[in-house]
Amino acid sequence: MTFIESIRRTIGRGPRADPPAPVRAETAASTPASPSVAIAMAMGPAIEIAPTDPLFAYLQATSGVVDAERLELDSPALAELQAAHVRVIVPLVAQGELIGTLYLGPRLSDQDYSADDRKLLTTLAAQAAPAIRVGQLVREQALEIQTRERLEQEMRVATLIQQQFLPRELPQLPDWQVSAYYGPARAVGGDFYDFIALPDGRIGIVEGDVTDKGVPAALIMARTQSVLRGEAPREMSPAKVLERANEILVPEMPARMFVTCLYMILEPETGRVVFANAGHNLPYVRTADGVVELRATGMPLGLLPGMDYPEHEAVLAPGESILIYSDGLVEAHDRGGEMFGFPRLRQLMATERPGNELLDHLLDELHGFVGQGWDQEDDITLVALQRTGGFGSTSDEVPADTVAVTSVATSPAAVPFGRVLLRASLPGEPGNERLAMDRVAEAVSPLGIAPARLERLKTAVSEAAMNAIEYGSQNDPTIPIELEASVAGDDLVVKITDRGLSGPLGDAEEPDIERKLAGEQKPRGWGLFLIKHMVDAMEVSTHGTGQTVSLTLHLEGAGDASHSVQS
Amino acid sequence: MPAIPFRAEVLGAGELVTIELHGDINVAAEAGLAAAYREVGEIGAGAVLLDFTDAAYINSTGIALIVRVLADARRDHREVRACGLSPHYVEIFQITRLSDYMRIIDDRESVTAAELAATTGGQR
Numbered sequence: 001m002t003f004i005e006s007i008r009r010t011i012g013r014g015p016r017a018d019p020p021a022p023v024r025a026e027t028a029a030s031t032p033a034s035p036s037v038a039i040a041m042a043m044g045p046a047i048e049i050a051p052t053d054p055l056f057a058y059l060q061a062t063s064g065v066v067d068a069e070r071l072e073l074d075s076p077a078l079a080e081l082q083a084a085h086v087r088v089i090v091p092l093v094a095q096g097e098l099i100g101t102l103y104l105g106p107r108l109s110d111q112d113y114s115a116d117d118r119k120l121l122t123t124l125a126a127q128a129a130p131a132i133r134v135g136q137l138v139r140e141q142a143l144e145i146q147t148r149e150r151l152e153q154e155m156r157v158a159t160l161i162q163q164q165f166l167p168r169e170l171p172q173l174p175d176w177q178v179s180a181y182y183g184p185a186r187a188v189g190g191d192f193y194d195f196i197a198l199p200d201g202r203i204g205i206v207e208g209d210v211t212d213k214g215v216p217a218a219l220i221m222a223r224t225q226s227v228l229r230g231e232a233p234r235e236m237s238p239a240k241v242l243e244r245a246n247e248i249l250v251p252e253m254p255a256r257m258f259v260t261c262l263y264m265i266l267e268p269e270t271g272r273v274v275f276a277n278a279g280h281n282l283p284y285v286r287t288a289d290g291v292v293e294l295r296a297t298g299m300p301l302g303l304l305p306g307m308d309y310p311e312h313e314a315v316l317a318p319g320e321s322i323l324i325y326s327d328g329l330v331e332a333h334d335r336g337g338e339m340f341g342f343p344r345l346r347q348l349m350a351t352e353r354p355g356n357e358l359l360d361h362l363l364d365e366l367h368g369f370v371g372q373g374w375d376q377e378d379d380i381t382l383v384a385l386q387r388t389g390g391f392g393s394t395s396d397e398v399p400a401d402t403v404a405v406t407s408v409a410t411s412p413a414a415v416p417f418g419r420v421l422l423r424a425s426l427p428g429e430p431g432n433e434r435l436a437m438d439r440v441a442e443a444v445s446p447l448g449i450a451p452a453r454l455e456r457l458k459t460a461v462s463e464a465a466m467n468a469i470e471y472g473s474q475n476d477p478t479i480p481i482e483l484e485a486s487v488a489g490d491d492l493v494v495k496i497t498d499r500g501l502s503g504p505l506g507d508a509e510e511p512d513i514e515r516k517l518a519g520e521q522k523p524r525g526w527g528l529f530l531i532k533h534m535v536d537a538m539e540v541s542t543h544g545t546g547q548t549v550s551l552t553l554h555l556e557g558a559g560d561a562s563h564s565v566q567s
Numbered sequence: 568m569p570a571i572p573f574r575a576e577v578l579g580a581g582e583l584v585t586i587e588l589h590g591d592i593n594v595a596a597e598a599g600l601a602a603a604y605r606e607v608g609e610i611g612a613g614a615v616l617l618d619f620t621d622a623a624y625i626n627s628t629g630i631a632l633i634v635r636v637l638a639d640a641r642r643d644h645r646e647v648r649a650c651g652l653s654p655h656y657v658e659i660f661q662i663t664r665l666s667d668y669m670r671i672i673d674d675r676e677s678v679t680a681a682e683l684a685a686t687t688g689g690q691r
Contacts, residue, residue, distance in 0.1 A: 431570050434591070434624065455655035463627055513664040516634050517641055523634040526627035526663060533662050 189379035190217025253302035321386035328380035428473020436465035472498020592629030620651030
């Protein structure tokens with residue numbers, strides 16, 4: 001028997017419901033923020049007193065028993081109570097807050113409630129209210145604990161489920177050491193990596209990073225990984241895989257979310273990797289000549305439809321290793337707010353270590369950097385591959401059409417036949433021809449080209465890039481141009497490739513200064529003329545997606561035969 | 568090296584007026600260069616010296632702008648000279664034959680009053 005039922009038995013009887021209702025005050029099951037006080041009648045419907053009901057304020061401000069029959073308020077709740085023949089209402093107030101209401105029907109004797117009855121009820125309410133409040137708090141706390149435990153259990157399950165999405169084992173490849181690390185900032189995360197077995201022994205390597213952290217990111221991660229696993233075996237081109245994934249994800253992606261993703265296909269036997277990048281960090285490659293980036297750019301997945309992802313190639317020679325990493329590593333901060341940063345990672349990467357030890361070393365350095373008690377800010381994912389064997393057993397024989405790892409050698413003699421010095425993608429934005437010029441100049445600096453010839457090459461690159469931007473990309477920054485500089489035998493070959501939006505270059509009219517001054521020819525039209533005179537050879541080739549201007553500069557025995565001054 | 572915005576400064580008020588060219592001479596220089604040449608016309612100088620000492624970069628569009636200045640100067644019977652060009656751009660001026668229509672000198676100090684007097688109005 002509850003104390004309230006006890007009250008009913010000793011003091012009154014239930015309101016005249018059919019059958020006579022015992023009175024039970026459903027304590028305002030209310031938390032402090034509860035918007036209403038619920039009154040449940042054991043035999044009748046619950047009557048809610050809305051916070052806006054005048055009765056609510058009245059009871060909250062009243063101490064003692066309220067005569068319901070005589071109370072006059074424009075209150076829907078009071079009208080309901082009176083209709084249910086409630087005679088007295090006893091508010092239960094604790095710390096100024098109405099936490100429940102006790103109400104009673106007519107006395108068993110049908111007599112009015114006496115002064116003693118009312119006094120007893122008032123005393124009872126004053127003592128019961130704090131106890132009920134304590135009971136409410138205990139119940140709320142128990143519910144909170146229950147909810148938290150349920151959420152924690154759900155998160156444990158989510159963690160287990162997400163772990164199932166990650167590869168259960170790493171690929172076992174002869175002459176390769178493969179290692180991976182996945183460390184979400186929370187129970188689940190938005191980073192992911194994957195190894196996908198492809199025909200002919202090739203391996204698809206995926207690393208991605210969803211914006212945000214926690215459950216929303218984990219859901220997007222799961223979907224993205226599922227899409228990539230579905231698309232990767234169908235397409236042997238990383239660029240196509242990312243394009244397809246992007247088209248699938250764009251309509252599904254919530255606002256302000258996207259996925260950065262690098263997809264690479266490795267041919268273990270040759271060390272050749274073909275890759276495309278949707279906004280992910282550029283991988284680092286440790287070569288005999290130092291640490292270089294594998295440059296590849298593209299829009300993150302899920303942002304805009306119709307995106308292209310330029311495809312690049314590289315060859316990892318024995319002894320070389322590659323690190324693919326997410327933001328969580330380089331953007332970790334120490335207690336002073338300093339960021340771990342790309343230069344630090346690059347420096348750590350430079351030290352030769354077996355692939356398995358590289359990740360341990362990086363994580364040790366990270367933990368030393370951030371210190372104890374670090375609250376991990378973002379998910380961290382690392383994938384490392386090392387082609388075993390020492391440096392130097394490679395790539396002098398890399399064919400010119402294939403690619404050694406983008407690398408900057410230290411002397412002309414160190415640049416082997418066929419070595420690619422630069423591969424870059426630049427936004428098709430006016431003015432970027434200057435950037436193209438500088439990038440090529442920097443990349444070819446190890447070749448020791450004479451200053452005058454280097455200036456000519458720069459002008460030729462600048463003009464070719466300007467044409468590519470103006471005509472190929474039509475000055476649209478989202479449509480990139482591609483640069484490649486490589487050494488082929490005794491020649492330096494720089495290729496500038498565009499998307500050919502305005503069709504192939506036609507045969508431009510030879511500029512004639514006299515006719516221009518006479519107004520018979522437009523002042524412009526010097527670009528191709530300059531290019532031809534600045535380099536030893538220029539060739540324009542068209543292909544399915546645009547056109548490529550190839551500039552050749554002889555490296556050995558090259559005098560100034562690149563042009564003849566007209567007079 | 569990032570792009571350097573173009574700026575032209577007109578100096579002198581006599582027979583020879585100098586246009587100092589600063590920054591990148593590309594499509595963005597069109598308005599500035601045209602305005603500078605108009606200013607030379609308002610001064611009424613018989614010759615204009617284009618000083619490229621602080622010009623960081625000249626592309627084919629910049630060459631076209633210089634051709635336009637040459638065409639305007641020919642119309643106005645005004646001599647054009649150039650100074651401060653790097654060897655590379657001297658070479659480009661030769662390849663394009665701009666140098667046939669403007670005398671290229673090393674620097675501004677090379678222009679003497681006597682030389683100026685002897686050549687004023689010597690536009691080809």
